[in-house]
Amino acid sequence: MARQWVCLRIAAMGGIAAVVLCLTACGDRSNSGNAGTPRAPNSIQNKGSDTMVNLALAWAEAYARVRPDVRIAVTGGGSGTGIAALINGTADLANASRQIKVEERVEARQNGVEPVEHVVAGDAIAVVVHPSNPVGRLTIPELSAIFSGMIKNWNEVGGDDRPIVLVSRESNSGTHVYFLETVVRQGKSGNTTLFSPDTLLMPSSEGISSEVRQNPNAIGYDGLGYVTPDQKVLAVSRGPGSPYVMPRADTVSNGTYPVARSLYMYTAGEPRGALRSYLDWIESVDGQAIVRELGFVPQQ
Amino acid sequence: MVGSKKEWLIEALIRASGLSAIFFVALIFAFLLREGAPVFFKVPFANLFGSRWYPTEGFFGTLPLLLGSLLVTLGAAAIALPLGLATAVFIRELAPDWAREILKPLIEVLAGIPSVVLGFLGMTALAPLVRQYLNVPTGLTAFTGSVMLAYMALPTIISVAEDAIDAVPKEYRDGALALGATRWQAIWRVVLPASRFGVIIAVMLGIGRAIGETMAVMMVTGNAARVPHEWDALFHPVRTMTATVAAEMGEVAQGSLHYQVLFSVGILLFVMTFLINAAASAFMIRGDRRRGGRLMG
Numbered sequence: 001m002a003r004q005w006v007c008l009r010i011a012a013m014g015g016i017a018a019v020v021l022c023l024t025a026c027g028d029r030s031n032s033g034n035a036g037t038p039r040a041p042n043s044i045q046n047k048g049s050d051t052m053v054n055l056a057l058a059w060a061e062a063y064a065r066v067r068p069d070v071r072i073a074v075t076g077g078g079s080g081t082g083i084a085a086l087i088n089g090t091a092d093l094a095n096a097s098r099q100i101k102v103e104e105r106v107e108a109r110q111n112g113v114e115p116v117e118h119v120v121a122g123d124a125i126a127v128v129v130h131p132s133n134p135v136g137r138l139t140i141p142e143l144s145a146i147f148s149g150m151i152k153n154w155n156e157v158g159g160d161d162r163p164i165v166l167v168s169r170e171s172n173s174g175t176h177v178y179f180l181e182t183v184v185r186q187g188k189s190g191n192t193t194l195f196s197p198d199t200l201l202m203p204s205s206e207g208i209s210s211e212v213r214q215n216p217n218a219i220g221y222d223g224l225g226y227v228t229p230d231q232k233v234l235a236v237s238r239g240p241g242s243p244y245v246m247p248r249a250d251t252v253s254n255g256t257y258p259v260a261r262s263l264y265m266y267t268a269g270e271p272r273g274a275l276r277s278y279l280d281w282i283e284s285v286d287g288q289a290i291v292r293e294l295g296f297v298p299q300q
Numbered sequence: 301m302v303g304s305k306k307e308w309l310i311e312a313l314i315r316a317s318g319l320s321a322i323f324f325v326a327l328i329f330a331f332l333l334r335e336g337a338p339v340f341f342k343v344p345f346a347n348l349f350g351s352r353w354y355p356t357e358g359f360f361g362t363l364p365l366l367l368g369s370l371l372v373t374l375g376a377a378a379i380a381l382p383l384g385l386a387t388a389v390f391i392r393e394l395a396p397d398w399a400r401e402i403l404k405p406l407i408e409v410l411a412g413i414p415s416v417v418l419g420f421l422g423m424t425a426l427a428p429l430v431r432q433y434l435n436v437p438t439g440l441t442a443f444t445g446s447v448m449l450a451y452m453a454l455p456t457i458i459s460v461a462e463d464a465i466d467a468v469p470k471e472y473r474d475g476a477l478a479l480g481a482t483r484w485q486a487i488w489r490v491v492l493p494a495s496r497f498g499v500i501i502a503v504m505l506g507i508g509r510a511i512g513e514t515m516a517v518m519m520v521t522g523n524a525a526r527v528p529h530e531w532d533a534l535f536h537p538v539r540t541m542t543a544t545v546a547a548e549m550g551e552v553a554q555g556s557l558h559y560q561v562l563f564s565v566g567i568l569l570f571v572m573t574f575l576i577n578a579a580a581s582a583f584m585i586r587g588d589r590r591r592g593g594r595l596m597g
Contacts, residue, residue, distance in 0.1 A: 080551035172551035200522040
């Protein structure tokens with residue numbers, strides 16, 4: 001008699017477990033597509049650019065000493081991810097190493113979000129090669145021809161007889177998009193040139209560094225803050241006749257280095273409360289001191 | 301409750317659990333289809349099976365991805381098959397008992413190394429060596445990916461092949477030796493052909509594992525979406541389907557065309573793996589019937 005009851009109980013528990021499993025699997029729709037799950041007033045979700053993720057982390061950690069009551073969660077994922085999260089309400093502050101696209105603005109408005117842009121730092125994109133590469137400077141037209149695959153050998157630009165190996169970030173990276181528009185397409189808006197299909201798309205900055213530092217054939221690009229001392233940085237000029245300029249904080253600030261960009265943070269509407277204070281702090285002297293420490297260019 | 305009713309209840313529960321596995325696989329496939337199938341109506345086939353993959357600019361050619369995955373997998377099979385088979389033969393036929401006791405757990409350890417670690421090792425250690433010694437422009441090639449994948453598929457191949465060889469009846473070996481064959485002749489001409497079903501299954505399972513591998517190939521194959529068209533395409537960079545989905549899924553807007561194309565790539569992967577595993581199962585059943593149920597030991 002006792003054994004039958006045990007069996008019945010096991011069967012009943014199994015049945016209940018199955019039902020509970022189904023309910024949790026089918027019922028959890030609270031996070032899909034709604035504009036904003038309400039969060040604590042002093043918590044900030046900061047998401048976006050991988051270029052800016054170290055900077056955002058440094059800011060969050062420093063700000064925690066100024067305002068310990070405010071909790072800031074920082075994640076990367078790429079500029080596109082950050083803006084998408086801002087649009088669907090899962091982030092309060094989106095980091096972007098490129099400006100928001102027209103299509104993204106349209107989608108934001110459809111979701112009831114009006115993105116507001118804040119320029120928080122400047123960044124130089126350094127073009128890097130192996131230290132043993134004799135080439136020390138290139139023009140933007142030459143870089144465009146190299147990265148679109150038209151120039152395939154280093155001896156065509158004054159180097160050794162070696163094949164050129166192109167190293168780049170993935171196509172969802174803001175850095176990639178910026179380089180495509182500014183260097184490969186030479187800043188011309190109607191231009192549809194693309195990176196060569198032989199370009200190695202590395203999943204991270206470490207992937208780029210790892211290839212450039214040990215492959216004498218390689219040429220790559222990345223934010224200046226991510227370039228390690230064992231890579232050689234090239235001087236870049238806008239074109240034949242323009243001076244060759246090395247990327248540094250001062251050449252970015254005075255606009256002489258041609259491959260420089262602003263780094264942005266986007267909010268949904270004008271920021272208020274804790275978010276407003278955070279952004280004010282970022283744009284203050286204290287926040288900008290951290291910008292300089294990490295190899296980016298502080299705003300004047 | 302009478303004994304037979306209890307019996308029926310337990311049988312029903314077990315049957316439900318077994319069916320639930322099929323149910324979940326079908327559910328996954330249905331989800332993939334729902335998200336990815338619209339692509340076949342929205343994107344013209346010339347684009348979808350074209351040779352340029354640049355989704356942020358509207359080029360959705362999946363051909364380089366397909367061929368990249370195939371190339372890396374076939375290379376891995378070519379490396380892992382002889383190596384795995386030789387190891388299985390060694391463990392079962394030639395190694396002394398003490399060696400067998402050490403080797404078998406070591407091979408299980410091989411299976412436990414995370415693929416990210418292998419990818420990192422490949423990127424920092426193997427790729428420079430490939431570039432220097434094989435005289436190629438860059439060490440991030442399909443070949444490097446194949447080596448890493450072979451390493452990952454080896455434990456599967458070795459275990460299954462070893463079981464297959466073990467299932468060959470002792471009478472076969474004894475008969476061969478009694479007829480005057482050397483040990484090698486007995487292995488090569490009697491034992492291996494007798495276990496060929498199991499060996500084929502082992503290779504198929506290994507290949508199935510290799511096709512689905514993501515992290516390691518993402519770090520060592522260079523992710524260049526090019527169609528391999530040279531005779532030495534193995535020594536050029538490629539981009540696999542798995543690496544593409546992993547690298548790009550994070551940033552796509554949900555429901556966008558790019559998102560749906562990535563799901564269609566997922567469908568492709570699912571179908572390929574499913575077919576390979578189904579073929580392996582078919583072989584297993586067929587071999588089992590012929591051998592009176594003693595194929596897998």
